[in-house]
Amino acid sequence: MSKIHLLDPRLANQIAAGEVVERPSSVLKELVENSLDAGASRIDLDIEEGGVKLIRVRDDGSGIGKEDLPLALSRHATSKISELSDLEAVASLGFRGEALASISSVSRLSLSSAQEGGESGWVARSEGRDMAAVLEPIAHPRGTTVEVRDLFFNTPARRKFLRTEKTEFSHLEEVMKRQSLGRFDVGFSLRHNGRAVHSLKPAQSQLEQERRLASVCGPAFMENALFIDRSAVDLRLWGWVALPGFSRSQADLQHFYVNGRYIRDRLVAHAVRQAYRDVLFHGRHPAFVLYLELNPTSVDVNVHPTKHEVRFRDGRTVHDFIFRTLHKVLADVRPDTVAQNATTGVPTETMMAMPRQQEAMPLRETSPQSPAFLGGSPAAPPGGYQSSRPAANSSAGIGEQISAYQRLQAPSEAESDEIPPLGYALAQLKGVYILAENASGMVLVDMHAAHERITYERMKAARDGEGLRSQPLLVPQAMAVSEREADCAEQHAEVFAQLGIRVERASEESLVVRELPVMLAGGEVEQLVRDVLADLLEFGTSDRIAAHMNEILSTMACHGSVRANRRLSIPEMNALLRDMEATERSGQCNHGRPTWVQVSMTELDKWFLRGR
Incomplete structure (x- = not known):
């Protein structure tokens, strides 16, 4: 009798969910990235009980056709890549096609969508115990709505590891903040248990972007932030870095994006830390919101299940560019605009x-x-x-x-x-x-x-x-x-x-x-x-x-x-x-x-x- 056998599709998806769906915030990240990939200009988020009872993401993107809805819930089904060579220049946030299948295997999921010019919208429903999606017609505007209810209802061991409602919501809110900083051109709203928490309008100009930054990162960050925009060959680094005086006791205000994707990367962290080395008090951490733009073929985004890590094809060049840019900017800071800023009532310590x-x-x-x-x-x-x-x-x-x-x-x-x-x-x-x-x-x-x-x-x-x-x-x-x-x-x-x-x-x-x-x-x-x-x-x-x-x-x-x-x-x-x-x-x-x-x-x- 053979000892090797194919895994049940539901079990395979739940194993994949162990990598992709760590907690409610992981679900939100995947769903919001899908909305951004669909060209949404507005994304509305509704959360109940810290995301355990409900996570609803509604967007006004391009939508999904009737024939594609069941496929969207299938494992490794995607419209974002079609062949191996596409992985060498991924321009979308998602590309593996396992997120919806993994989420639906540990929750009660419904996927509603309509396309421009379609006769009506359609909804596909799937529950963890039954992987077959059920299709029904529904009235729905252009775009997509994903509802994830009763997360981990069929995997009680996973549910035991969740924290309090307040803690889980704080993680959800952090995901929303990171995504809103990654796409200034998109409006975001966030509600928790029926209460409005955030409402961010699209920000096109630098002034509007700085207002969003003040709302997300706090006004003190903007009062101490320095805008930068430097380019060299095929690299561009822009964004805001806080002056050394506005250091933090922990690395909780560090946002770095590569081609719009939020990442945590050791090479980047080392370059930033090196740039601040001469001006930062021992044990303190710098604050920044930075965007690195480069040719998609120069970075590999397919190195981690959560896509938080990347690999640069020429890491040394990227490291030196980030370091030299920040080092120069921090060195050029002079105390000659105090007069203008002091009249705004900025606290003395800043x-x-x-x-x-x-x-x-x-x-x-x-x-x-x-x-x-x-x-x-x-x-x-x-x-x-x-x-x-x-x-x-x-x-x-x-x-x-x-x-x-x-x-x-x-x-x-x-x-x-x-x-x-x-x-x-x-x-x-x-x-x-x-x-x-x-x-x-x-x-x-x-x-x-x-x-x-x-x-x-x-x-x-x-x-x-x-x-x-x-x-x-x-x-x-x-x-x-x-x-x-x-x-x-x-x-x-x-x-x-x-x-x-x-x-x-x-x-x-x-x-x-x-x-x-x-x-x-x-x-x-x-x-x-x-x-x-x-x-x-x-x-x-x-x-x-x-x-x-x-x-x-x-x-x-x-x-x-x-x-x-x-x-x-x-x-x-x-x-x-x-x-x-x-x-x-x-x-x-x-x-x-x-x-x-x-x-x-x-x-x-x-x-x-x-x-x-």
Whole structure:
């Protein structure tokens, strides 16, 4: 008697449902994607009891013909691809054709639809215990309605794993939000137990899109978001990234789309994390809504049952493009639009740095506001800001500082009629903070954190200008590796050379490290090379050396910057403010802490109950 037999169709679909239908939100995702593929301009969602009792999705798409309704509920039946080559350039969200069959195997499903010009609509009903669909005529407008009732009614073990109604609905709502951010041109509505939760109109213009973003992601995100749109060859990255000051305790506000498909991808996450590395506080997560557009043939979407993961055919190019785009955008942020934003009543904690889309300003070492003008030198070691300020006990100290401040203002006003973004220094608080006044109100600056960033960026620029200088190891270091790692090191010898490392293959499973960058002398050589190899094997690139060197530079900058409790003169404080305005990433110190905050006149008036 044969031990191998064909599975019952119902059982086969329930096994497939185990991959596709994890919980009610999984059902909603599949149904909404079908509506989007059908060209819907509006999608209405009705949920009851967290999706367990009812999930209804109604759209105004192209609809399904009578003869296709039973097929739509069959396993691996689809109109989206027809042959294997179609998988190489999938343009639709769905393509496997197993979703409806899997859902109908664990629920009571009805599929109603009508096409433009059809005599009437038709409904196909299917229940888990009987896979044969029953067709009936029905009055229905153009489009499709899918009703999924009593989810997991015939698989009680699956139902036991569901959470509370509130939890399941929160997952459903998250799916709706993700889909609405992926398709601004489509209107969405969501009701739960008869109560309207969301109603989003189609958003065509950037302003309308930002209103939807504020509704879905919260107004605080939009108040701190920077719009980007960059293209290179066949790649385009656009969307919104939050400034580093608007970081999160968890990665709950990260939305990334590839050709309209929401994805979670390790390569993308690594590129974003690398771009934020220099400006994000330890343990915090960036927030963003980003869209990557590329040729469909350059990405494989058929790598995971839920289609949340993709595989890029040239991962290294995609990784570098995402990283360089975000790195440039974050570096170009300057504190020069505070005046416009401060009047909107934005909370103080969100006003650390506001967006500016323009090229970085060169440092003017000999300008009236520079350390050189104040007695320092462009080549002076970090921590400069030297001046001939009066001794602390001098009775003329205050008068001389006021005179210096007035002299400083004169050349400043000659250059521009506008007040600088960070304004002019008024005083120093407890030897730690600089108090300044700008057009919007009051600015508080952590002088050590600010100078630390300025010093750090200058040191990086000096390093990049001179290149990475290497030195031979007195005793070359041998290390045992796998054959795969040895092959990688041999193939990427040029990459290692660019990083200042000379690695040679000694045998099939061993390497010899002969040179290292001067700055990394005394470091953990073997672990560093292994980390670089791990990055090259996984991402095709490595930033370990740069990261490690930046950590060293950051430590040096920290020790070389002005310390707390050091008294600065008014000219010195103004020089620091001007340098902040001209320095990349000056909104955060090397450790991701904010360097300054803006307090608007509106906030000050509230504190003192003015106007009430």
